[in-house]
Structures are given as C-alpha cells and as structure tokens.
Amino acid sequence: MKRILMSTLIILCSAAMTAKAEYPDRIIRLVVPTAPGGGSDTVGRLLAQKLGAALNGNVVVENKPGAGGLIGTQDLLRAPADGYTLLLATSSTHGINPWLYPEAGYDVKKDFTAVSILATTDYGLAVQKSSPYQSLGDLLAAAKKDQVNYGSSGVGNTGHLATELLAKDSGSKFDHVPYRAAMPALNGLLGGEITFIFENTSLFTPYVKDQRLRLLGTTGAERSRITPDVPTIKETVPGYEVIGWFALVARSGAPAPVIERLNQEVVKILQMPDVIERLHSLGYEPAPRSVADSNAFVASQLDTFGAMIKRAGITATKAK
Numbered sequence: 001m002k003r004i005l006m007s008t009l010i011i012l013c014s015a016a017m018t019a020k021a022e023y024p025d026r027i028i029r030l031v032v033p034t035a036p037g038g039g040s041d042t043v044g045r046l047l048a049q050k051l052g053a054a055l056n057g058n059v060v061v062e063n064k065p066g067a068g069g070l071i072g073t074q075d076l077l078r079a080p081a082d083g084y085t086l087l088l089a090t091s092s093t094h095g096i097n098p099w100l101y102p103e104a105g106y107d108v109k110k111d112f113t114a115v116s117i118l119a120t121t122d123y124g125l126a127v128q129k130s131s132p133y134q135s136l137g138d139l140l141a142a143a144k145k146d147q148v149n150y151g152s153s154g155v156g157n158t159g160h161l162a163t164e165l166l167a168k169d170s171g172s173k174f175d176h177v178p179y180r181a182a183m184p185a186l187n188g189l190l191g192g193e194i195t196f197i198f199e200n201t202s203l204f205t206p207y208v209k210d211q212r213l214r215l216l217g218t219t220g221a222e223r224s225r226i227t228p229d230v231p232t233i234k235e236t237v238p239g240y241e242v243i244g245w246f247a248l249v250a251r252s253g254a255p256a257p258v259i260e261r262l263n264q265e266v267v268k269i270l271q272m273p274d275v276i277e278r279l280h281s282l283g284y285e286p287a288p289r290s291v292a293d294s295n296a297f298v299a300s301q302l303d304t305f306g307a308m309i310k311r312a313g314i315t316a317t318k319a320k
Contacts, residue, residue: 023083023258024057030248032088033072035065035181038153039200039282043118043246044088046278047269054265065181068156069093070104077106081251083258086115091244092157094298095305100156100316108302113259114294115248116266119284122220122243123162124201124227126189126213131196136216136236139196143172151177151185151194159185159198161305162219162242164312170237189213200244201227202282219243226283242308245287247298263291 028051032044044061052059064072073093079085087093094108106112125136133139142148152160155178167174177194179185182203188194190212201224207213208227217233218224219242234240248266250259269275270288279286289297 023255023261024055026057026084028052028055028057028059028083029079029085030059030061030088031072031075031085032061032063033065033069033075033090033093034063034153035183036063038182039121039203039284040088040090040246042202042282043279043284046275047088047118047248047266050269050272050275051262051265054269068097068101068154070097070101073097073104073106076249076251077111079251081253083250083254083262085251086262087112087249088118089114089247089249089298090158091301091305094247094249095301096156096158096161096309098302099306099309100314102316109299111252112249112298113252113254114291114298115250115259115262116270116291117287117289117294117297118246118248118266118270119279120243120245120287121200121282121284122218122224123159123198124204124218124224124230125162125166125196125198125216125233126204126207127196127216128189128192129211129214131214133195133216134214136231136233139216140166140170140172140236143167143174144170147173147175148195149175149177151179151188151197153182153185153199154178154180158242158244161308161312161314162198164314165242165308166233166237166240168312169240200283202284205283224283225280245301246284247294249298259291263294 030048032041034040048059048061064075069092076085076087098104098108127133150163182199185197189197201218204213215230218230221241267288270286276286
C-alpha cells in the first residue's frame with residue numbers, strides 16, 4: 001500500500017512540475033519603447049502575431065514611448081525575470097542610450113539576455129520634394145555656410161547620431177530639433193518646420209511615391225533594396241555608414257529553457273517566406289542568431305556605438 005501511495009505521489013509531483021514548466025501559461029507582454037507607427041512598432045507587431053501563434057499563446061504589444069526609449073526599457077527591468085515580459089530592443093536603447101543618459105540605470109551587458117537579433121536596417125535622409133536641395137552635396141554645401149535644422153524622434157536615437165556623424169564627417173553645421181517620436185518628426189518635415197530628418201528608409205517610401213518627399217541618401221554600406229536608385233551617403237562622404245538593428249530581449253536571469261524556446265521559435269519565424277518578404281519590403285534584413293551569438297552582437301554594438309558617439313562629439317544629456 002505504501003508503495004502504491006509513494007508511486008502516486010511521485011506521479012502527481014511530476015505532473016505538477018510539468019505543468020509549472022509549461023511556457024507560456026499566460027499572456028506575454030512585448031514592450032515596444034516607441035510610439036505606434038514607427039519601424040520598431042511594425043517589427044514588434046509582426047513578431048507578436050507570429051510568436052503568439054507559434055507558442056499557442058497570446059503575445060500583446062505594449063507601446064511605452066518616451067525619453068529616447070528609456071521608459072520602455074526600464075519597464076522591462078521592473079518586471080519579473082520570468083520570460084513573460086520581453087522588449088523590442090534597438091540600436092538606440094542598447095547601443096546609444098547607455099552612453100548618453102546617465103540616469104538610464106542599466107547595464108546592457110549584465111541586465112539583459114538577448115533572445116535573438118531580429119533584423120538590421122539602414123536609414124534614409126529625406127527632405128521635402130519642394131526643397132532647393134536636389135542632392136546630398138547641395139545640402140552639405142549649404143550646411144557648411146549656415147546651420148541647417150533637422151529633426152529626429154528624440155535625443156539619442158539612431159537618427160540623431162546619424163546626423164551628428166554626418167556633420168562631423170562632412171564639416172557641416174546642423175541644428176537639432178528633437179521630437180517625441182518618428183511620426184511627429186515626419187509631420188514636422190512635411191509641415192516645413194525642419195529641413196530634413198533621418199529615419200528608417202521605409203517610413204519615407206509612401207511620401208516619396210506621392211512626391212511629397214525626396215530621399216537624398218541612405219546610410220548603409222550598399223544601396224537600400226527598397227530605394228536602389230538613391231545613393232548611399234558614403235558615395236558622397238567616404239567612410240560614412242550607420243546600421244541600426246532590432247532585437248528581442250528579456251531580463252537577465254530569465255529561465256534558460258524559456259529563452260532557448262523563444263529563440264527557436266523566433267529563428268523559425270524569421271525564416272518564414274512571408275516574414276522575409278514583409279521585412280524586405282520595409283528595407284529590413286532578417287538577422288536571426290543563436291542566444292549566444294545575439295548577446296555577443298549586442299555587446300559588440302554597444303562598444304561600436306560608443307565609439308561613434310565619441311567621434312560625433314555627442315555628450316551625455318538628461319532624458320526628456
């Protein structure tokens with residue numbers, strides 16, 4: 001009788017442990033540290049839809065914009081390290097912000113674990129179609145004589161860094177007008193408040209097609225697949241290159257089996273033909289990696305962007 005009771009107890013305990021180990025057994029939050037409508041939001045919503053289906057669960061996107069991505073990033077760090085809160089990290093949140101915001105309060109290499117790199121992207125420099133600047137050379141020539149103003153989606157984002165690097169590398173003078181998100185900055189450009197902005201190239205393509213904007217250059221090593229007729233900036237300013245990226249990250253300390261499970265599903269998602277097609281249509285290049293390779297990439301990018309910030313002469317500031 002004792003043996004039967006012991007066997008029953010073992011079976012019940014094993015079942016309980018298995019049930020506890022099931023992931024996910026509740027809603028997963030995917031924090032996107034930007035406002036709806038931008039590149040991060042688009043990638044986040046695509047990933048949430050596919051990941052929810054793959055996990056037979058529900059992945060809900062929560063936009064937490066503000067302070068150059070700090071608000072969303074810090075939201076993750078306040079959540080339990082259980083894999084049920086994830087962050088759509090970017091080159092801004094994990095490459096630039098730690099260098100520029102003393103109050104960031106996080107260590108990229110210690111406080112996060114990367115699930116996978118998702119995609120890489122270049123940026124486009126756009127002006128109004130009615131702008132007198134027909135080429136990047138025209139814009140830079142004007143900016144060497146007088147300050148030309150530009151907008152960005154916030155101090156410390158990749159567009160801000162891209163512009164300050166361009167100023168440094170070309171000997172130009174630009175006056176920064178920061179906005180709270182990409183869409184307000186775009187509206188500022190369309191409304192004539194600013195002369196140009198750098199943003200994800202895909203953000204501009206509808207406005208280029210309806211002849212409201214003109215692209216003067218892109219920041220990649222090669223011409224963008226969605227704007228092959230637009231020259232790279234390095235064709236005018238040798239050595240210039242800025243590549244942004246998106247990654248899915250969790251808090252450090254999240255269970256390793258959960259991170260591995262997420263990685264397996266994300267890698268599969270990024271290899272789906274419809275996902276590849278969608279990302280390519282946005283000018284993004286899918287970049288799935290293992291957990292180890294993803295963490296190594298993020299760590300190396302932190303150092304890379306730190307060097308670019310130093311070269312651009314951007315100093316630490318207080319987030320707004």
